[in-house]
Amino acid sequence: MKGRVINLNGGVYKVILEDGSIKDFKARGKLRAEKVYQSNDKSLSKKKNPTTVKSSPKVGDIVIIDNDMIDHYEIRKNSLIRPDIANVDQILLVFAAKEPDFSFYLLDLFVINIIKNNISPVIVITKVDKLSSDELLSLKNDMKYYEDLGYKVFYVNNLDGSGRDDVLNILHDKITILSGQTGAGKSSLVNTLIPGFKLETQEISDALGRGKHTTRQISLYPFMGGLLGDTPGFSKLEASLLGLKANELNNLFVEFKNYKCRFSDCNHLENSKDCGIRKAVDDGLILKNRYLSYVKLYNELKNR
Numbered sequence: 001m002k003g004r005v006i007n008l009n010g011g012v013y014k015v016i017l018e019d020g021s022i023k024d025f026k027a028r029g030k031l032r033a034e035k036v037y038q039s040n041d042k043s044l045s046k047k048k049n050p051t052t053v054k055s056s057p058k059v060g061d062i063v064i065i066d067n068d069m070i071d072h073y074e075i076r077k078n079s080l081i082r083p084d085i086a087n088v089d090q091i092l093l094v095f096a097a098k099e100p101d102f103s104f105y106l107l108d109l110f111v112i113n114i115i116k117n118n119i120s121p122v123i124v125i126t127k128v129d130k131l132s133s134d135e136l137l138s139l140k141n142d143m144k145y146y147e148d149l150g151y152k153v154f155y156v157n158n159l160d161g162s163g164r165d166d167v168l169n170i171l172h173d174k175i176t177i178l179s180g181q182t183g184a185g186k187s188s189l190v191n192t193l194i195p196g197f198k199l200e201t202q203e204i205s206d207a208l209g210r211g212k213h214t215t216r217q218i219s220l221y222p223f224m225g226g227l228l229g230d231t232p233g234f235s236k237l238e239a240s241l242l243g244l245k246a247n248e249l250n251n252l253f254v255e256f257k258n259y260k261c262r263f264s265d266c267n268h269l270e271n272s273k274d275c276g277i278r279k280a281v282d283d284g285l286i287l288k289n290r291y292l293s294y295v296k297l298y299n300e301l302k303n304r
């Protein structure tokens, strides 16, 4: 029997099986090395020398069930640490327009974490009702820069469901998870998207702390032929935890390659003389906030 892990809680794996039914299982030998097989190995025979790695299955894994226990999981197409999940097709980066305050730095950190893992980011801005029309216009103007980079940007008001249909359009047959700061409105967005859903959401007054109804586990819900996943938010995020290195940032800020810096060893920091990237920022070609994120991230990774 084969299925996909949709939730993990205290060593119990909730698995959606091929017939659509959902059952709980435990994994065989929890802490010992799990056997990982190539997905294309149809035989899935234990004798065929599987690659062995020392890790347990996690949410998103395709697992093989034998004698009512998870025996092993298949090779992952991708694997994230934050949130701790495997095999996602796309990630909706959920950012509140306000409360918590919108942060370009957090957004850039997240976009980078995702493209580093070869997953396509989609940006969803929630709580647009909290901005005046001028503030919203100005935010949308800045976000055009991200659309030009090739990232989709959606605007949702979870109070009245406006913007919902744009998001629904991209969910068909995909494994999509929501990720973002605590209190950004991820669980509320799941409720907006899936008719009849009533996940508990935290109180506004607790939005910046760990509220009573803050999400504590990743859960994938069957929806539109795919799976939609709610994840726990984070209150703080350290760049170093994402396994990024200062010298790879150059490639991860994807637009930098469009502007020539004639020094091959330049790190494009604020004190770099004659730097092509800094010139592009001064000329308004690179969004100032993007560049500031780059500098902050570079220094944070370098000073570790």
Ligand SMILES: Nc1nc2c(ncn2[C@@H]2O[C@H](COP(=O)(O)OP(=O)(O)OP(=O)(O)O)[C@@H](O)[C@H]2O)c(=O)[nH]1
Pocket: 126, 127, 128, 129, 130, 156, 157, 158, 159, 180, 181, 182, 183, 184, 185, 186, 187, 188, 189, 200, 201, 202, 203, 204, 207, 211, 213, 214, 215, 216, 231, 232, 233, 234
């Ligand atoms: N005004 C307004 N409030 C919203 C909107 N979306 C969510 N909220 C409120 O924001 C608070 C936090 O929402 P949640 O959905 O719990 O946030 P979350 O991202 O799931 O938070 P964690 O589970 O801690 O990561 C709740 O009080 C929601 O009612 C929105 O579009 N507009």
Ligand SMILES: [Mg+2]
Pocket: 186, 187, 188, 201, 213, 214, 215, 230, 231, 232, 233
């Ligand atoms: Mg939540």
Ligand SMILES: [Zn+2]
Pocket: 261, 262, 263, 266, 267, 268, 269, 272, 274, 275, 276, 277, 278
């Ligand atoms: Zn430079």
